[in-house]
Amino acid sequence: MSKQAAPLPVVDLNADAPCCPPLAQRRVPAETAAVLAPAFKALGDPVRLQLMSMIASAEQGEVCVCDLTPAFDLTGPTISHHLKTLREAGLVDAERRGTWVYYRARPGILRQLASLLTVDPA
Amino acid sequence: MSKQAAPLPVVDLNADAPCCPPLAQRRVPAETAAVLAPAFKALGDPVRLQLMSMIASAEQGEVCVCDLTPAFDLTGPTISHHLKTLREAGLVDAERRGTWVYYRARPGILRQLASLLTVDPA
DNA sequence: CGGCTGTCTCGACGTCTGTCGAAGTAGAGA
DNA sequence: TCTCTACTTCGACAGACGTCGAGACAGCCG
Numbered sequence: 667m668s669k670q671a672a673p674l675p676v677v678d679l680n681a682d683a684p685c686c687p688p689l690a691q692r693r694v695p696a697e698t699a700a701v702l703a704p705a706f707k708a709l710g711d712p713v714r715l716q717l718m719s720m721i722a723s724a725e726q727g728e729v730c731v732c733d734l735t736p737a738f739d740l741t742g743p744t745i746s747h748h749l750k751t752l753r754e755a756g757l758v759d760a761e762r763r764g765t766w767v768y769y770r771a772r773p774g775i776l777r778q779l780a781s782l783l784t785v786d787p788a
Numbered sequence: 789m790s791k792q793a794a795p796l797p798v799v800d801l802n803a804d805a806p807c808c809p810p811l812a813q814r815r816v817p818a819e820t821a822a823v824l825a826p827a828f829k830a831l832g833d834p835v836r837l838q839l840m841s842m843i844a845s846a847e848q849g850e851v852c853v854c855d856l857t858p859a860f861d862l863t864g865p866t867i868s869h870h871l872k873t874l875r876e877a878g879l880v881d882a883e884r885r886g887t888w889v890y891y892r893a894r895p896g897i898l899r900q901l902a903s904l905l906t907v908d909p910a
Numbered sequence: 911c912g913g914c915t916g917t918c919t920c921g922a923c924g925t926c927t928g929t930c931g932a933a934g935t936a937g938a939g940a
Numbered sequence: 941t942c943t944c945t946a947c948t949t950c951g952a953c954a955g956a957c958g959t960c961g962a963g964a965c966a967g968c969c970g
Contacts, residue, residue, distance in 0.1 A: 690844035699834040707832025722812035783902035
């Protein structure tokens with residue numbers, strides 16, 4: 667950290683309201699791009715995109731890893747790695763309850779990404 | 789290619805209407821994920837996210853590469869490489885007119901990505 | 911306590927990516 | 941035609957990424 671204060675929470679990934687106007691409406695500043703690009707990057711893998719969808723569309727709002735893993739032809743560690751990527755991108759949350767670990771989506775950041783990509787109906 | 793026909797254009801990136809229900813509404817099938825993930829991946833770099841925004845928000849609907857390049861501390865070849873990535877992801881189109889090359893956004897795919905990320909206001 | 915199961919971490923591997931400089935191509939103009 | 945500018949392609953390199961097997965850790969249940 668070279669900045670001593672970093673006073674501005676440039677983009678708040680937890681906010682429920684869109685952080686910024688649509689990408690097609692105003693130039694995205696470098697700081698915003700630096701914060702949001704990793705989220706897109708995390709969705710930029712087919713496996714993670716499916717994982718994200720399975721988590722976000724879960725009936726109870728959460729899914730057990732044990733239900734996620736068998737849906738792919740990949741080993742447990744690999745799925746775990748992808749879930750970690752989604753976690754670090756702020757797209758999902760994990761919680762351990764007893765033997766199992768449950769993942770749930772963070773709707774706030776999804777909304778922000780969606781609004782960023784919004785295009786005028788023109 | 790093991791399939792002999794591949795008859796279904798599973799996802800039409802040029803369509804203006806959303807190709808598929810929101811990611812949080814129904815599990816994204818593997819084929820859809822395979823088609824859309826590259827687009828998210830292309831947006832998963834801060835430079836490309838800014839380039840995309842500069843192109844999509846252009847006043848005349850298009851931008852000259854010569855206006856794009858000086859906005860970054862990167863060499864021409866590097867910007868050219870990122871633009872190629874955006875092109876190959878189907879996010880932008882390029883057209884040469886005389887000396888200059890102009891890029892414009894493809895709103896269709898942007899709309900599809902946005903609708904995929906849409907979350908119920910719940 | 912000891913063993914079992916579910917999940918994550920670690921280390922390794924081949925591949926892909928972002929970046930550059932050098933060289934190639936396309937068009938404008940003298 | 942010759943040269944200049946704008947942009948792309950090529951070749952190279954360091955670093956990041958996706959995947960796996962082996963092992964570590966956490967919680968359950970005898």
